[in-house]
Structure formats: structure tokens, C-alpha cells
Amino acid sequence: MKKTAYILLAALGFASCNYLEIEPVGKVIPHKVSEYRALLTTGYYNYSSFSVTTYIGLLSDEIGSLDQSQFSDSNEGVALSYNLTWQYGSQMRELPYQDCYRSIFYATAVIDEVMGADADTSGESKEQILGEAYAMRAYLHFALVNLYGQPYNSATAATDRGVPISNNIDIEQKYRPANVAAVYRQILDDIEQAENYLTVENYLNLEVTERAKLNYRFTRDALQALKARVMLYMRNWQEAYDAATALLPKYKLVDFNTKVETNALPWKATSEEAILAWERPFNGAKNDLIYAGLLSDEILGLFDPDTDKRRSHIGAAYAYDENWTPTQIGYRPNNRSSSDRVSLRIAEMYLIAAEAGSYLTGELDNAKGYLLALQKMRFTPEGYTAKETAVETMTAEQFRTEVANDRARELLIEGHRWFDLRRTTQPSIVHISDGQTYTLYQSDSRYTLPFPQSAINNNPELNN
Template sequence: MFTSCNYLDVKPVGKVIPEKVTEFRALITSGYTAVSGYKYLLALRADEVIPSGSAYAYPRLIDFAIWNDNSVNMEESYPWGTPYKVIFYANSVIDDVMNADIDTEDDSREQILGEAYLLRAYMHFDLLNLYGKPYNPSTAETDQGIPLATQIDIEQAYSPSTVKEVYDQIFEDIAAANEVLTVDEQPASTLYRFSKKSAKAFEARVRLYHQEWENAMNLAEGLLSSSPLEDLTSADFTEPYNINSKEAILCLEEWGDNDMTSYTELLPSLIEKYDAVNDLRFNLYFTSKNDKYVPTKGGPNSNYKVSIRSSEIYLIAAEAAAHVDGKLDQAKDRLKELIKVRLQPDYYEERAAEIDQMTAEELLVEIANERARELALEGGHRWFDLRRTDRPEIVKVYTTDQGEQDRQVLSKDDSRYTIAFPKEATESNPNLHN
């Protein structure tokens, strides 16, 4: 599914050079379309699901779940060439769009340019969180990141930049986008495109990962008034992760897959985080089957393409504020505002009272658990959260396709919290080393 590239194995054969604004819009749309839906694989890698031993897909999925990267059994891999292909489209737009002939009043060179900067930043951010070392402010200047691709140079052999250099480029691209974007918020029909609102939401996520707590908090707080939450206690709500939800901010990539809902079962580590009776997400996300719990959230539904939604903004606001002196009560308020529309009313009152008594350290643990509950199976969030925080030990006990019990362990701070560069990438580029 995902192939490697030497800047991508992208060749400008038969290339039609865009000259008009509408042609550059078509070009950046090709970039959006090329974004791959791979993040269900990260739910396998995290402590959320395991392939069912009885599933025919078990042999091709189990290596993802037990951190066996570059296994010969893998029919697919985490993306490498595809994100760089998207970056190729973005770079093509960045290089030339401001020279485009204006042939429409419904779009602008500036808006397309801003979207291209953000799409490039989004892809670099994804790649960094797959293949780069987790951000550590004391070692980021030397930790290996991923190759940065900011120019169209087919012949260049790309070497990994440091984690700091990658973040610097991401922030530079976000700043460049903010200078030129003209659309405040995209209509429902084009929520896959970036806007001023989704740019701020994306930046809030990046600042959180970069441990810029006050910046992340301020960005998230600035979005709350325009980020409504679905109320699961009401009779009329849309799945918060559905593109038709009022929570949707950016709808860029499919994160669900038939493999998720047909061939996996939940791990106890995920089930135990919920009150199955009083947490209204439990029966929305999961169902019981043959004495096991299996996902219903994240199936092969093209409506499951929400990359950023309101719930995440509340969680960013809460986590970031919990790190800022004098903002503990604000952090608690943001968390309570989210769970009020996720829990049965009586249970909410009980949980709210418990949250009110928490220290900052206790609250951060609770926010991490709430992220696991709210964003379960979605967008790779759990895996990315595990690796950006304390990288704990993960133990998976499961039944194999031979009916035997197996036990696999990812140790605390295990090197496999950073995914190895794909074999086909290292073979084609001597500058890539795991």
C-alpha cells in the first residue's frame, strides 16, 4: 500500500505545468487526495486492540501489534513515500502559485499558498511522530528526526534532519501560512482544506507536542468559542468523529478501516479505562461479540475522516493549562466541560467532584486517560500520546492464530517507540539509518 520514494520516486513525466489559479487549486487538491489513511495501524501498535486469532487477517496484522517492524510477513507498512508525495504537491504549489494567472473570483493565490504550507507541515509532523525520536527539549538538537523536503529536487539523497530542525520547519511553515490564509473557516463541503481555524487547531496540537504549554493553551482557548461539542446525553447527536458532526474542524484523512472493526478485539488496557454503564462513549465505540469487545468505531466509513475536532481542542486546553502555573482550575474546567456531554448526569457529578480535588499531577494522569477514552482508535492519537509522554511498558497477552497464548512486551522507553524506517526506504537511500 505504501511505497518508498527517492524524493519520492516522483518523476515529472508528462507533467502539465499549472498556470492559472484554478489549475493550482486542482494541484493542491491532488495533494489532499494523496494523503493516506494508515492511522488505524497505530491503534494496533498502541495498547488499544489486537488482531483476533481466529481472523484470516491475523498473519498480516499481528506484526503491527507486537512492534515487529519490517517483518517479511507485512503486506503493507507505515507510510513513507506517500507523505513525501503529498509534500511534492505542496512544494510545487509553494514554488509557483503566486505567479498564477487569476481566472476566478472564488479562490485566491494566497489561500492556496497557505494551504500548501500547512499541508507540508502536517505531513512533516506525521512523519516525525512515526520515524523521529520523541520530542525532548534537552536532546532535540541532536536527536534524529526525518528528512525535510522543502524543495523539488529529484536527484537529492535526503538525510534526516534533527528533531529540532523538523519542528523549526513546521513552525516556519505554519507562520508562513498564517500570513496569507484568507478563509476563516471552511464550509462543510471543503473541510479537507485548511483554513485559519484549522491552522490554529493544528498549531495547538503541534505546540502541545513541543511542550509549549502556554502557547498551546492560548491557541486552544482562542478556539473554544467556535468549537461546539456533541452532547451524547441528548437524543439528537452525531458521532463526534463523523465529518457531519459540528465538532469537525479538519477532515483530511480516513483513519478507520475494515481491518479494525472486522478482525480485531479490544485489549483489557482500553476496556478498563471506561465505566461501561455510565460512559456514553462505550456503547457508541464498542460492542460485544463472542465474549469479547470489538470496535464499532473506525469501520470502513468514508465519513470517518475527521483529523481534528472540538473534543481534542478541549483536551489540549486542559492538558496545557495543567502545566501552567495558576491555571489548574481552568484546566479542570475544560476537562469537566468535555465529560459533561460524555457521561450520564449522576456519574458526571461524581467525576466532577473527584476532578475538583485533584493535584496538577493527578489531573495530568486523568487528562491522559480521558484522551485515551475520547480519542480511542482514532487518528493514531493513543500511540502518539504514549510516545510523547512517559513511554510506558506495554504488555499484550493474546491468543494466536494457532490457538496458543502469547505474551509480548514493549519495555518502558523501548527504542521501538520510534518506528524503524521502512526497509525499502533504507535500501534506496544510503543516508537513512535505523
């Protein structure tokens, strides 16, 4: 049946998949293990090529305004200004929808067929490829439900609108949004399946450059880190805590008090902090957020310029007149490039352990220890001593605020902040565009993105 589906899809040029707004390319029916690896690699590449984290930063309180002079394409600047001001509609820059589902399609194709593939000289493990496919599908459904579905709430998840679940290749299937609970069940089912098949624990035994060539692929460690993140969002504190803390002894934190080479920075694929270096947070194009987005005063205010060594990776942003005379207009991250790859890294696991542990009876002191272990690597000795004194006297609620602030500092412009705000307090945010003030209000319905108009056009079932 599955081969028949492949033949049919190939014959139709995959046009039948438009109900999901998927347009996979290529018409080769894979037979060999190496061909299934290539198919899955296409899924990895397809999603990583869109800098979702870049555009998510526009929605959160990380970016306060846009430097329109940085846009070579004025239409792109206008579109992104609609993202910045939460004016969702046809004029905004659409975030990935078809990209996610296209990669899910590739993953499902691998899941359906790879175990029956013909052996070849690649030496690849069918089980490893199958495990990666399940992990990829879980990761992408998780991304989709947090972009376009309601935030997870155990009391209402069974009725809250989620996103379509795509777990089989069926040209007759109607792809309507499932509820949030069902989407999370699919995510957890795929994580469980991936646990059964992944054979590679991690790539830590490889030389740095070789590791960087492979750590875009899911391993058992990467799956464990994904599970920790999913459980955090579900407020399943014990499982989030257990998954995160199990990884901490395996990976080193970069000490920002020493001279850190650029390729060792935590958001680089070559960093020893990398667990999964898949997504590209900064694509390096002239109209990218790294050039046009100016950090908000609120986010800048979280960094102590004298004691937080991460502050040195934020630089001044300048505008230039016709004589190339510079005028400082704000601040933006530096030491970022199109070669950056970061999806899961060990610092996030310290932060998950800290947050989740703060909710567990008898674990608050240990939770504080995990946050302080990270902060010791990021603050000057004097700054760390002050942090240690402050953290040790914090109540659980005060400590959670400190963890949230350190997530903002540590994971700057890596796509976390918008989701952190959605899953917690959903505060009011103010942005400036063309001299006008725009406000996202407390618990605003716009904390959940509507489905892209292009997706609705191709799949009216999304409105059902």
C-alpha cells in the same frame, strides 16, 4: 528554475524523486490557479487514502489482539500481526512514508509556483491555496517526525534523529534525516507562513453538507488547532494553551446525553465538532482494524459502562463457526465507516487546554474547568457529578492522569494514543498474538519506528 524542474520531472516521469521514495503521478505542468488547486487536492487525497490512524492503533495499548478470521487476505493478517507485536521489519505492514513525502512534494510545488499562476474563472484565492500548502507541509512533516523520529525533547532535540526535511524541489539534493529540532523548526516556519496567507477562517457559515465537502482543507482555525497540537508535543505549555483556548468559543460540543444522529458524531466530517476533517481513520475494508482489532482490557477498563456515554459506541465482536453460530471474542468500536473524516476537532482542543493549563502557574482551576466542560457532554448527569467532585480535589499530577485517560476515551482509534504514550511515560504494553504474549517494555527503543525498508532501498541516505 522551478518551471524547469517541472519540465524535467515531467520528462522523467518524476523518477528522479525516488531518493525520497516519492512517485508522484501525472505529467501536466500547471499554469492556472484552478490547476494548482487540483494539484493540492491530489496532495490532500493521497495522504487521506491511507488510514495511518488505523495502523497506529495496533502499536499502542488500544488494541490487545487481532481477530485473524476477519482477514480475507491471510498475508495481510500476518503482516499486521507483526505490527501488533512490534516486530519491525520487511514483513510488517509499512506505515505511510512515501505517501507523506508525495503529498509534501505536491505542497512544495504549489508553494513554489501558485502566486505566479494565471487567473481563471475559478475565483480561487491564490493566497488561500498557498496557505493551505504551507499548512499541509507542516502537518505532514509533523506526522513523519512522530512516526519515524525521536519524541521531542528540548534537551536532546538538536542531536536526536528526525526525518528528512523536504522543502524544495531539487533533484540533486541528498535527503538525509535531519535532527528533531530542525524538523520542528521547519514545521513552525511553515505554520508561520501559512498564518500569513490563509484567508478562510472556517466553514461554519456553510450548510452542513456543504461544509463537509470543504472542511478537509486547511483554514485559519485548522492551522490554529494544528499549532496547539504541535506546541503540546513540544511542551510549550503557554502557546499550546493560548492556541487551544482561542478556538473553544467558536465550536459546539456534541451532547451525548441527547439523541445524537450518526452524521453528528464527533469523528464524522458533518459533525459540528469538526475543525479539519481530512484523514480517514477507518477505511471500511474487510481487513481493516475496525473489523479485526479487538480493544484491550486496559482501554475498556477506562470506560464506566453505566455513566460514560461514549461506551455505547463500543460494541461486541463475534466470531462465527461453520453454522454461523456467534461467539463473542471481544469488543471493537462501532458507528465507524469509510466515510469518516477526522484530523482536528474541538474536543481535542479542550483536552489540550486542560493538559497545558495544568502546567501553568495559576491556571489549574481553569484547566480543570476545560476538562469538565468536555466531560459534561460525555457523561450522564450522575456520572458528571461524580467526575466534578473527583476532579476538583485532584492535584496537578492526578489531574494530568485524568486528562490522559480522557484523551484515550475521547480519541479512541483516531491515532492519538500511540503518540500520547511516546511523548509522555512510554509505559510497558502487552499484546497477544496467536496465543503468544509480546511485550513492549518501558521506554523501549521500539517506541520509535525504523524507516520502512522500501524507503531505505530507494534512499540509502536514510542510514546516514
